[in-house]
Amino acid sequence: MLELRHISQNYGARALLQDIDLTVAAGEIVALLGPSGSGKSTLLAIVAGLQRPLSGSVWFDGQDITRLAPEQRRFALMFQDFALFPHLSVLDNVAFGLIEQKQGRSLARARSLDMLALFGLAGHARHKVWHLSGGEQQRVALARALITQPRALLLDEPFSALDADLRVSLRAEFKTRIQAAGMPTLLVTHDEQEARAMAARAVRLSAGCLEPLW
Amino acid sequence: MTGSATRSVRRSDLHTNLWLALLPAAALLLLLIAPLARLALSGFTGEAGWPGAAPGTWSLWMPWQDDYLRWRVLWSLAQAGITCVLAFALGLPLAWVLARFEFAGRTLVLRLLMLPFVVPTLVAALGVLALWGPRGLLSGWLGINLQDTPWLLLYGNLFFNLCMVVRAGVDALGQVNAREVAAARSLGATPWRAFWRIEWPAIAPWLMSSLCLVFLYCFAGFGLALVLGGQRFATVEVEIYTLVAHELQIGQASVLALWMLGLTGSVALLYALLEKRLAAPSRVEPVLRRPPQGMAQWLALLAALGALFFICALPVLAIVWQAWLAGWATWVGVFDAEVRAALWNTLRFSAMALALATLLGVLHALAAQRSVFWRAAAFLPFVVSPVTVAFGLLLLYPGWTASLPLLLAAYAVLAYPFVAKSMAAGLDSLPAHLLQAARTLGASPQRTFWRVTLPLLRPALRRGMAFAAATALGEFAVTLFLSRPEWATLTTLIYRRLGHPGAASLDQAFVLASLLMLLALLAFLLIEWPVAERDVAGRPVERQLQTGDLRHA
Numbered sequence: 229m230l231e232l233r234h235i236s237q238n239y240g241a242r243a244l245l246q247d248i249d250l251t252v253a254a255g256e257i258v259a260l261l262g263p264s265g266s267g268k269s270t271l272l273a274i275v276a277g278l279q280r281p282l283s284g285s286v287w288f289d290g291q292d293i294t295r296l297a298p299e300q301r302r303f304a305l306m307f308q309d310f311a312l313f314p315h316l317s318v319l320d321n322v323a324f325g326l327i328e329q330k331q332g333r334s335l336a337r338a339r340s341l342d343m344l345a346l347f348g349l350a351g352h353a354r355h356k357v358w359h360l361s362g363g364e365q366q367r368v369a370l371a372r373a374l375i376t377q378p379r380a381l382l383l384d385e386p387f388s389a390l391d392a393d394l395r396v397s398l399r400a401e402f403k404t405r406i407q408a409a410g411m412p413t414l415l416v417t418h419d420e421q422e423a424r425a426m427a428a429r430a431v432r433l434s435a436g437c438l439e440p441l442w
Numbered sequence: 443m444t445g446s447a448t449r450s451v452r453r454s455d456l457h458t459n460l461w462l463a464l465l466p467a468a469a470l471l472l473l474l475i476a477p478l479a480r481l482a483l484s485g486f487t488g489e490a491g492w493p494g495a496a497p498g499t500w501s502l503w504m505p506w507q508d509d510y511l512r513w514r515v516l517w518s519l520a521q522a523g524i525t526c527v528l529a530f531a532l533g534l535p536l537a538w539v540l541a542r543f544e545f546a547g548r549t550l551v552l553r554l555l556m557l558p559f560v561v562p563t564l565v566a567a568l569g570v571l572a573l574w575g576p577r578g579l580l581s582g583w584l585g586i587n588l589q590d591t592p593w594l595l596l597y598g599n600l601f602f603n604l605c606m607v608v609r610a611g612v613d614a615l616g617q618v619n620a621r622e623v624a625a626a627r628s629l630g631a632t633p634w635r636a637f638w639r640i641e642w643p644a645i646a647p648w649l650m651s652s653l654c655l656v657f658l659y660c661f662a663g664f665g666l667a668l669v670l671g672g673q674r675f676a677t678v679e680v681e682i683y684t685l686v687a688h689e690l691q692i693g694q695a696s697v698l699a700l701w702m703l704g705l706t707g708s709v710a711l712l713y714a715l716l717e718k719r720l721a722a723p724s725r726v727e728p729v730l731r732r733p734p735q736g737m738a739q740w741l742a743l744l745a746a747l748g749a750l751f752f753i754c755a756l757p758v759l760a761i762v763w764q765a766w767l768a769g770w771a772t773w774v775g776v777f778d779a780e781v782r783a784a785l786w787n788t789l790r791f792s793a794m795a796l797a798l799a800t801l802l803g804v805l806h807a808l809a810a811q812r813s814v815f816w817r818a819a820a821f822l823p824f825v826v827s828p829v830t831v832a833f834g835l836l837l838l839y840p841g842w843t844a845s846l847p848l849l850l851a852a853y854a855v856l857a858y859p860f861v862a863k864s865m866a867a868g869l870d871s872l873p874a875h876l877l878q879a880a881r882t883l884g885a886s887p888q889r890t891f892w893r894v895t896l897p898l899l900r901p902a903l904r905r906g907m908a909f910a911a912a913t914a915l916g917e918f919a920v921t922l923f924l925s926r927p928e929w930a931t932l933t934t935l936i937y938r939r940l941g942h943p944g945a946a947s948l949d950q951a952f953v954l955a956s957l958l959m960l961l962a963l964l965a966f967l968l969i970e971w972p973v974a975e976r977d978v979a980g981r982p983v984e985r986q987l988q989t990g991d992l993r994h995a
Contacts, residue, residue, distance in 0.1 A: 299883075314898070315900075325884050
């Protein structure tokens with residue numbers, strides 16, 4: 229279970245996050261809504277360990293992980309722009325995390341190929357990522373995130389770079405795959421329709437505070 | 443982020459930056475700042491302070507009281523100023539033609555504009571001699587003698603600097619907003635008026651900043667002035683070298699070097715102020731290029747290409763032609779033990795200096811990511827003349843003169859800013875998300891650097907290393923000051939051959955210059971080899987070189 233306890237953060241002199249408390253259970257998808265600049269991505273960066281909060285703590289399964297480096301948390305973060313590595317092939321992008329987990333390169337590649345087959349992308353394994361369409365790139369990003377069996381999944385506006393039709397079809401696919409993986413998932417979005425389609429519970433970040441939506 | 447969390451993150455960043463900056467900071471301090479301080483001390487006291495130096499103390503105002511030295515300083519300023527005027531008068535129309543007309547081979551011409559930046563100064567000087575020297579191709583044909591006139595030096599200066607002004611002009615004209623020009627035209631402005639009222643104000647700061655660099659490079663130049671200036675038109679840098687190497691007048695040389703430092707420092711400051719005023723270019727709709735239409739436009743294009751060929755390509759071709767005319771026997775005869783040793787020295791010194799420069803440059807760029815001051819420090823070796831650096835080192839470490847580590851360290855300090863500036867620009871353009879993605883996928887900061895940052899910045903690193911290699915290959919001033927006779931490089935050997943009387947020696951110099959040119963050409967190919975740099979979305983990225991990235995070898 230992922231827990232945020234009394235998280236506060238400033239942006240310049242402005243209080244961006246004020247005493248945020250949030251819990252996400254295993255297998256649960258929680259949507260975090262809010263307008264641009266409300267601090268949604270900052271909160272996600274704090275959970276991922278990319279930023280240190282001004283005060284408060286991040287807990288996972290009863291352990292305080294606030295001071296853990298991002299690579300030690302084993303949380304997967306998916307970005308709005310996918311953040312695929314342009315110098316690597318599709319296969320090596322997916323294998324990146326496994327290699328960091330000290331799995332041998334050949335084993336990591338074999339497992340990544342299986343994963344790509346599961347996502348219907350095996351034919352693109354040797355391609356560079358820029359050969360893929362937006363939807364395919366997004367699938368590769370999810371495959372790369374899920375293959376390391378992360379303890380939690382953090383999604384930062386994952387569909388905002390895609391066109392409307394693709395967004396709708398990928399939502400359903402992603403929801404199924406994420407629920408099958410069974411980890412706590414925090415979805416940051418400014419699209420309420422997307423939040424309703426993906427998440428059983430939603431909260432809104434407004435003026436630095438969280439308010440429950442459904 | 444503010445408060446204690448921000449402070450703790452910033453403290454940790456600061457610690458990392460301090461560690462990264464340690465080696466480049468030590469190099470700058472020991473090999474640049476301390477020698478300059480020693481030089482300043484010597485200049486202020488006017489005392490030699492060096493074993494074996496000629497006795498006597500010298501006033502700080504000596505260069506202005508002595509007629510001979512005053513001429514040297516004034517001529518140094520004048521030749522730099524005249525070059526600026528010529529480079530501007532020729533460079534602006536050339537840049538306009540290249541920026542506004544579409545024609546076959548335009549990209550190749552723009553790429554070739556980089557060629558002079560990798561040509562060693564001594565090779566360029568020989569190129570000018572091959573055209574206009576005593577047995578020059580053009581001087582012989584036209585029956586004129588330009589020896590002991592200022593034209594040789596001015597031509598050499600233009601060879602290097604015209605391309606820089608043209609390149610800066612083309613880049614600046616690419617930033618002019620087509621909509622503003624169209625609005626001016628629709629409001630009744632003729633093309634001529636639209637240029638001066640819309641385009642000129644937009645490009646003037648860029649051109650002025652590049653002209654500052656032209657002035658700086660000409661004023662502090664050494665190799666060209668040594669070979670092309672002769673007795674009468676040599677510059678202060680040559681005078682300092684003569685005073686130190688031939689007359690042992692260390693006190694007098696120190697005072698001159700101090701003035702050089704002050705004057706170049708002032709121009710460098712002006713350049714820095716101009717650069718600061720240049721805002722980052724916003725996204726504009728560039729003016730569309732059109733094929734030339736009508737006789738006048740075709741003539742303008744041909745005249746522009748002809749001028750570029752005459753000033754920037756002809757000297758290089760003349761060396762090859764003169765080397766060809768030297769005959770097979772000269773080519774075979776020139777590869778004696780001395781030349782083989784010089785070639786070996788050039789290659790090994792350059793390789794060792796390049797390795798050190800790469801290390802220093804990468805560390806400097808990583809440390810400079812959050813520090814404007816540290817970023818500006820990378821420009822320091824660009825604005826101090828190699829002669830001043832070498833002389834300062836000679837004064838500060840008299841026991842270390844003719845020591846290989848000092849020579850290589852000096853090479854590296856002069857070359858590493860190319861790597862640092864290229865890498866810093868690459869790091870700026872690297873999306874933070876890629877590095878964050880690597881971290882959340884389990885990579886430590888070190889692993890992220892090796893697996894993501896470095897592979898993505900390989901083109902920037904290669905470009906910086908190629909410029910650094912060209913600098914090391916063509917290094918001349920520091921080698922003359924700090925080297926031993928048995929450590930002669932190709933540049934010093936060419937200079938020695940030039941000092942020998944007779945046509946045979948000159949022919950040998952042309953052959954050696956061709957060889958050095960070939961090495962420099964390899965560096966050029968590395969710089970301008972088209973490599974598809976791609977951004978996250980796979981779009982090809984062509985980072986334009988800034989004029990501040992450039993300094994001729």
